[in-house]
Amino acid sequence: MATRYDPQTAEPKWREAWDEAQLFRTKSPKDAPGAPKAYVLEMFPYPSGRLHMGHVRNYAMGDVVARHKRAKGFNVLHPMGWDAFGMPAENAAMERGVHPGSWTYQNIAAMKAQFLKLGLSLDWSREFATCDPEYYGAQQALFLKLMDKGLVYRKASKVNWDPVDNTVLANEQVIDGKGWRSGAPVEQRELTQWFFRITQYAEDLLERVQKLERWPEKVRIMQANWIGRSQGALIWWPIAEAPDFLPPSPEGEPNHATDPIEVYTTRPDTLFGASFLALAPDHPLTKAIAGHRPDVAAFVKECSTMGTSEVEIEKAEKKGVDLGVSVRHPFDPDWILPVWTANFVLSSYGTGAIFGSPAGDQRDLDFARKYDLPVTPVVLPPGAEAATHSIDDEAYTGPGQIYNSRFLDGLSTQDAITSAIEELVKLGRGKATTQYRLRDWGVSRQRYWGCPIPVIHCESCGVVAVPEDQLPVQLPDDVTFDKPGNPLDRHPTWKHVDCPKCGKPARRETDTLDTFVDSSWYYARFASPEDMGERAYWLPVDQYVGGIEHAVLHLLYSRFFARAMRDVGELDLPSGEPFAGLFTQGMVTHETYKSASGQWLQPSEVEQVDGSWAEISTGAPVKPGPIEKMSKSKKNTVDPDAIIAQFGADVARWFVLSDSPPERDVEWTQAGVEGAARFAQRLWSVFDALGDLPETAPGHDAESMVVRKASHKAAASIDKAIEEFRFNSGVATIHEWVTALKKAESAPESAIGARFEGASMLARCLTPFMPHLAESCWERIGGEGFVSAAPWPVIDKVLTEDDTVTMAVQVNGKRRAEITVLKGEANDVVEAAALAEPDVASYIAGKSVKKTIVVPGRIVNIVVA
RNA sequence: GCCUCUGUGGCGGAAUUGGUAGACGCGACGGAUUCAAAAUCCGUUUCUGGCAACAGAGUGCCGGUUCGAGUCCGGCCAGGGGCACCA
Numbered sequence A: 001m002a003t004r005y006d007p008q009t010a011e012p013k014w015r016e017a018w019d020e021a022q023l024f025r026t027k028s029p030k031d032a033p034g035a036p037k038a039y040v041l042e043m044f045p046y047p048s049g050r051l052h053m054g055h056v057r058n059y060a061m062g063d064v065v066a067r068h069k070r071a072k073g074f075n076v077l078h079p080m081g082w083d084a085f086g087m088p089a090e091n092a093a094m095e096r097g098v099h100p101g102s103w104t105y106q107n108i109a110a111m112k113a114q115f116l117k118l119g120l121s122l123d124w125s126r127e128f129a130t131c132d133p134e135y136y137g138a139q140q141a142l143f144l145k146l147m148d149k150g151l152v153y154r155k156a157s158k159v160n161w162d163p164v165d166n167t168v169l170a171n172e173q174v175i176d177g178k179g180w181r182s183g184a185p186v187e188q189r190e191l192t193q194w195f196f197r198i199t200q201y202a203e204d205l206l207e208r209v210q211k212l213e214r215w216p217e218k219v220r221i222m223q224a225n226w227i228g229r230s231q232g233a234l235i236w237w238p239i240a241e242a243p244d245f246l247p248p249s250p251e252g253e254p255n256h257a258t259d260p261i262e263v264y265t266t267r268p269d270t271l272f273g274a275s276f277l278a279l280a281p282d283h284p285l286t287k288a289i290a291g292h293r294p295d296v297a298a299f300v301k302e303c304s305t306m307g308t309s310e311v312e313i314e315k316a317e318k319k320g321v322d323l324g325v326s327v328r329h330p331f332d333p334d335w336i337l338p339v340w341t342a343n344f345v346l347s348s349y350g351t352g353a354i355f356g357s358p359a360g361d362q363r364d365l366d367f368a369r370k371y372d373l374p375v376t377p378v379v380l381p382p383g384a385e386a387a388t389h390s391i392d393d394e395a396y397t398g399p400g401q402i403y404n405s406r407f408l409d410g411l412s413t414q415d416a417i418t419s420a421i422e423e424l425v426k427l428g429r430g431k432a433t434t435q436y437r438l439r440d441w442g443v444s445r446q447r448y449w450g451c452p453i454p455v456i457h458c459e460s461c462g463v464v465a466v467p468e469d470q471l472p473v474q475l476p477d478d479v480t481f482d483k484p485g486n487p488l489d490r491h492p493t494w495k496h497v498d499c500p501k502c503g504k505p506a507r508r509e510t511d512t513l514d515t516f517v518d519s520s521w522y523y524a525r526f527a528s529p530e531d532m533g534e535r536a537y538w539l540p541v542d543q544y545v546g547g548i549e550h551a552v553l554h555l556l557y558s559r560f561f562a563r564a565m566r567d568v569g570e571l572d573l574p575s576g577e578p579f580a581g582l583f584t585q586g587m588v589t590h591e592t593y594k595s596a597s598g599q600w601l602q603p604s605e606v607e608q609v610d611g612s613w614a615e616i617s618t619g620a621p622v623k624p625g626p627i628e629k630m631s632k633s634k635k636n637t638v639d640p641d642a643i644i645a646q647f648g649a650d651v652a653r654w655f656v657l658s659d660s661p662p663e664r665d666v667e668w669t670q671a672g673v674e675g676a677a678r679f680a681q682r683l684w685s686v687f688d689a690l691g692d693l694p695e696t697a698p699g700h701d702a703e704s705m706v707v708r709k710a711s712h713k714a715a716a717s718i719d720k721a722i723e724e725f726r727f728n729s730g731v732a733t734i735h736e737w738v739t740a741l742k743k744a745e746s747a748p749e750s751a752i753g754a755r756f757e758g759a760s761m762l763a764r765c766l767t768p769f770m771p772h773l774a775e776s777c778w779e780r781i782g783g784e785g786f787v788s789a790a791p792w793p794v795i796d797k798v799l800t801e802d803d804t805v806t807m808a809v810q811v812n813g814k815r816r817a818e819i820t821v822l823k824g825e826a827n828d829v830v831e832a833a834a835l836a837e838p839d840v841a842s843y844i845a846g847k848s849v850k851k852t853i854v855v856p857g858r859i860v861n862i863v864v865a
Numbered sequence B: 001g002c003c004u005c006u007g008u009g010g011c012g013g014a015a016u017u018g019g020u021a022g023a024c025g026c027g028a029c030g031g032a033u034u035c036a037a038a039a040u041c042c043g044u045u046u047c048u049g050g051c052a053a054c055a056g057a058g059u060g061c062c063g064g065u066u067c068g069a070g071u072c073c074g075g076c077c078a079g080g081g082g083c084a085c086c087a
Helices: A007-021 A053-071 A087-096 A100-116 A133-148 A198-209 A217-227 A268-273 A284-290 A294-304 A310-315 A362-371 A413-427 A522-527 A532-538 A553-567 A640-647 A649-658 A670-691 A702-723 A727-746 A749-766 A771-780 A827-836 A838-844
Strands: A037-042 A075-077 A152-162 A167-169 A187-196 A230-237 A239-241 A261-265 A276-279 A320-329 A332-342 A353-356 A430-435 A455-458 A462-465 A496-498 A505-508 A543-547 A582-585 A588-595 A606-609 A612-615 A622-629 A804-811 A814-822 A849-855 A859-864
Touching (some): A007 A771, A053 A582, A053 A702, A187 A294, A198 A217, A198 A553, A230 A413, A261 A353, A268 A413, A276 A320, A284 A332, A294 A332, A353 A362, A413 A430, A522 A532, A522 A553, A649 A670, A670 A727, A670 A749, A702 A749, A727 A749, A804 A838, A827 A849
Parallel strands (some): A037 A543
Antiparallel strands (some): A230 A430, A276 A353, A455 A462, A455 A505, A496 A505, A606 A612
């Protein structure tokens, strides 16, 4: 009598049993002698309170890898924790009056309950939240060590300032240049802030990222571009004329009236196309002039009403003001150029000053056209004529031959760069230099819910580290969020402390650390809360899994932190690379729905009737919209809890792994998840049918061999699919395998042994995907112990290989026939067989065979004329 | 604006290094089972023409390299991710 698989009873049963047996508890290195280690880590979640399908997909993928590694005999570390500091907790505090701490810990509890239902093979004994004082205390100790090592410093830097709320805004809190709550236009404001000296490692971060072979190519490219190493030149432009109001500066300080302007360029070959200099609005010379020129001051102010994000700066219209200063060309003292200030020059890159060579740079060209500055083309594109080539509204930025450039004429771009630098050096007007786009990492945040920076400001001693025995510097609990600004700063007592050095009254630092700091070393904490030996054993992470949105920042910061920790003796990891393997998975998307009145509707509120959509409650027509990333605002989310309650966790896991390649987006569909549920029953029926039969050894008759070959081929292909992160292919193979085993149910009794063998292998290959169902299947056919603890099936290579191969025969590149030949058959025999094929013969009749290409085991192409 | 990735049937996608395009799944259609339905099982399903055998076209668009291109090269178009205070 056939039975149905009931996930609602089976899933909790198995999870309890696993828990009881402590199946996923990490073994210490000494308890796993001889076993290779595998550290499998998924990016830990922000505890928003609810699990979403993106989480399910992320953690299902990591779990496939972890379970597979375990079955292959690895000693596995697969931990989980919470990235628990951040703005949403403060927003909740402002909106609902809940304390960020209790909000966060409640969310963690709720999410963990959901997590546990997924049947992930996680070791929860290592769980922590980054807002636990033990964790952020350790982070503060680390901060102080970096400070000792000179990797931490303070400098002035710009923030988005809301002048109404008197508070610092994150980029996402700036909407169309206005504060998200006050609606007031945002200003730039300079604050003294803490920085990590990530640029000290720029060269190493760049060099090694290219060698991370198990990272996606695109992430390596994005990181390399982000670091942005460039070879160029520093050029000093002597001042020709400056306004009289620029006063002589005191001894030892820059003299704006006479000091040459330093410019960085990667294109010294275009120096003869220069038509102006442009300085950043916050360049010292600009500022000095702004003090005397209202129009310049107004322009600087206008620039400071822009946000600090790069997008805004880049998209803004190119604008500037002539500063009334002029400089001499480094190659010709009689050539005088004007100096402007311009909004597209960034003070944070290079020297904050550029020379404009409009023909070879789009921004310079836009600027030159706007203010009617000269445009002299100096690079001749390949194939262009000097007499006719001209620049209109499009700059030519590519390589070519230099012209209009005196001693550089006729040189290639590359040679001209070299010659120009040589000449600059000879004249004492410049030098070659290497520049990075990467900037030091600003970590100060004027917020409450983050890790306090463990320093004290003393009027006599300056910046003093909090002594180690006073760590952690804990966040005070009694804070209010009734007004904007940093609650730590306005707390009545917290910041008032005595200086640890001189004992006089002093002030605690009230900035907290960027939450990216928390996630930059959590992988090391998981590897060992204390014991450094275990850290060395587990790291680097062998397989890291997470979203592509972290391709640059989180991953780069983590790579920096691993190096910094290594260099202060906190991590024994010579390479400084925390993640040996990286996989970036795609998002979970869903169709969106809008009611006639334009309201977003949830998938559970709509139904499809006769091909068109309608609201379930009212029957009103619904407009289906584009397929987008699941988000609360668009209401196109599906609650994992509801799916698990209806279909079980295995089906949810199966679905998110099945349809799309892991690195791409997957579209959640009701039909798809129903199909997954159907398949789970079908798979169960294979085992159910075998369960009461007597198990025998697999036979050698034809029917048995068909089954055995199918099983061994399938297992080998699933193994490979998992290794290569092609889980969707693994799923497809399991589908085919089940179909083969279903077919074998009508085979003679002699094949029962082969069916048992196949089922036993299948249960083990299924475990990484649908672990609960796999346990039930394993149990049904009398498997020993837990399938979750069973080794990966042994694959008989002989059974995975065929002795014949089917090859396509093409005539002039078009497929015309198929032939089956022995594997390894000689090319001339294959060719003869192809020519003898009747379908082929008719195509070559009356024509002469010019050439025959035989690709062994693949294809024969006959070229006729 | 800059960096980066993606584009294949009605839909999600498969296709080792350039070698039989459409595996597998969803949906649809047809059939079996059933008093009926659900569930299940079997079959068909890229498009166009044709009763069929078969022929032609076809991997976002345009062009190129090659005996052979989804795959490589050049140019476009569309969509996604990132751009340093969202995580």
